[in-house]
Amino acid sequence: MGELIIIAITAALLSNVVLSQFLGICSFLGVSTKTDVAVGMGGAVVFVITVASAVAYFLYLLLDALGITYLDTIVFILVIAALVQIVESFFKKYVPSLYKALGVYLPLITTNCAVLGVALTNVQNKYNFWQSVVCGFGTAFGYLIAIVILAGIRERNANNDVPTPFKGSPIVMITAALMAMAFFGFANLAI
Amino acid sequence: MFGIVLAMDVMNIVWATVVVGGVGLVLGLLLGVTGHIFAVEIDPKQAAIRGCLPGNNCGGCGFPGCDGLAAAIFEGTAPINACPVGGAAAAAAIAEVMGVDAGDVADVEGKKAFVKCKGSNDVATLNEKGRKVCTYGCIACGLCARACSFGAITVENGVAVVDREKCVGCGACAAKCPKKIIELVPESKTHVVACSNHQTAKEVKEVCKVGCLGCTLCSKKCPEGAITMEENLPVIDYEKCTNCGTCAESCRFKVIS
Numbered sequence: 001m002g003e004l005i006i007i008a009i010t011a012a013l014l015s016n017v018v019l020s021q022f023l024g025i026c027s028f029l030g031v032s033t034k035t036d037v038a039v040g041m042g043g044a045v046v047f048v049i050t051v052a053s054a055v056a057y058f059l060y061l062l063l064d065a066l067g068i069t070y071l072d073t074i075v076f077i078l079v080i081a082a083l084v085q086i087v088e089s090f091f092k093k094y095v096p097s098l099y100k101a102l103g104v105y106l107p108l109i110t111t112n113c114a115v116l117g118v119a120l121t122n123v124q125n126k127y128n129f130w131q132s133v134v135c136g137f138g139t140a141f142g143y144l145i146a147i148v149i150l151a152g153i154r155e156r157n158a159n160n161d162v163p164t165p166f167k168g169s170p171i172v173m174i175t176a177a178l179m180a181m182a183f184f185g186f187a188n189l190a191i
Numbered sequence: 192m193f194g195i196v197l198a199m200d201v202m203n204i205v206w207a208t209v210v211v212g213g214v215g216l217v218l219g220l221l222l223g224v225t226g227h228i229f230a231v232e233i234d235p236k237q238a239a240i241r242g243c244l245p246g247n248n249c250g251g252c253g254f255p256g257c258d259g260l261a262a263a264i265f266e267g268t269a270p271i272n273a274c275p276v277g278g279a280a281a282a283a284a285i286a287e288v289m290g291v292d293a294g295d296v297a298d299v300e301g302k303k304a305f306v307k308c309k310g311s312n313d314v315a316t317l318n319e320k321g322r323k324v325c326t327y328g329c330i331a332c333g334l335c336a337r338a339c340s341f342g343a344i345t346v347e348n349g350v351a352v353v354d355r356e357k358c359v360g361c362g363a364c365a366a367k368c369p370k371k372i373i374e375l376v377p378e379s380k381t382h383v384v385a386c387s388n389h390q391t392a393k394e395v396k397e398v399c400k401v402g403c404l405g406c407t408l409c410s411k412k413c414p415e416g417a418i419t420m421e422e423n424l425p426v427i428d429y430e431k432c433t434n435c436g437t438c439a440e441s442c443r444f445k446v447i448s
Contacts, residue, residue, distance in 0.1 A: 068207050082221060096231075
């Protein structure tokens with residue numbers, strides 16, 4: 001149990017998927033203009049990554065048994081694409097406002113490297129089932145934390161008098177960089 | 192031994208095919224089922240409106256793609272003639288779907304993009320690197336040509352040229368132009384100012400043979416008072432312009448044509 005908690009905290013804070021592994025930057029910068037939309041995006045990513053980690057674990061067992069583990073990437077992409085499609089149709093039906101707000105970034109979770117990154121990391125670290133799921137959830141939760149914080153900062157920054165050369169994307173990049181530096185403080189977390 | 196190696200390879204291929212195909216099949220079935228569970232009913236009317244639109248997804252209407260516009264028209268938040276590409280034909284088709292009369296709304300005129308610069312490499316003064324000295328005109332960067340979904344803009348001899356036959360007036364090029372010299376001009380208006388240089392006559396003379404010197408003759412001659420001078424350049428008010436051609440006649444350098 002203790003080990004699982006360590007995996008989760010490591011994945012979420014110490015090696016935050018966005019801020020120290022630089023995965024999933026696209027949607028991190030793209031959908032972080034409003035906090036509520038960012039929460040929706042984070043929620044979708046949490047669901048997709050957690051389920052994808054679980055499914056990927058069993059699929060990897062199958063691939064391993066047949067000695068064709070080199071197919072892991074392509075099979076994982078299949079699973080992720082299908083999961084994203086399910087999430088998308090779910091949102092379209094039950095949360096149309098969120099579906100509209102997320103726009104193109106929702107189907108883009110398919111190609112979000114964070115999702116595939118977690119699945120492949122799990123395999124590399126030879127995690128067992130629960131470790132995989134917890135690592136997936138922790139990573140996705142780290143993404144959720146990062147994107148919500150960035151959205152919060154951007155909302156406050158919207159009314160600030162940003163110097164003209166830094167308006168738009170540059171100030172967001174700088175904000176993200178400062179956040180990344182702050183997150184590096186977690187590296188000294190004694191666990 | 193060779194046979195064994197071959198057999199193994201074949202089995203590998205078979206397993207790979209079976210696994211990837213099998214996973215794909217299972218996921219496909221799953222998607223089919225969830226697609227039914229989460230099916231969203233789209234009003235056939237909205238689908239019909241979508242069918243009337245061109246489907247280029249150019250964004251010229253200001254909505255995210257043709258689907259976005261179809262939804263907006265269906266909800267009544269956009270007028271039925273909001274598509275600048277489909278024009279009157281699309282508006283009429285949509286009017287039929289919506290059951291309203293197209294006559295009173297469909298007469299909004301289409302627009303054509305116009306590059307406000309005629310300074311090709313033959314007439315503009317070039318520096319030693321072969322680039323134009325004029326800092327206002329077309330720099331032949333080609334962003335407009337790339338932005339055009341309809342192949343209506345080409346860069347010829349150092350200046351962008353719009354093919355009026357192909358142009359649908361979506362405005363994608365105008366948005367991309369780094370010099371902001373592409374204007375959307377009402378389709379029927381034939382007289383446009385083909386220069387963007389705000390400098391004085393002497394300075395313009397030095398950089399281009401077909402530049403506007405800001406002589407103000409056109410604005411004085413215009414019988415409708417549709418031309419005003421702004422920063423050494425004539426600006427035509429297309430609301431007032433009657434296509435009479437007085438401005439083009441008065442222009443000594445044929446900047447207005």
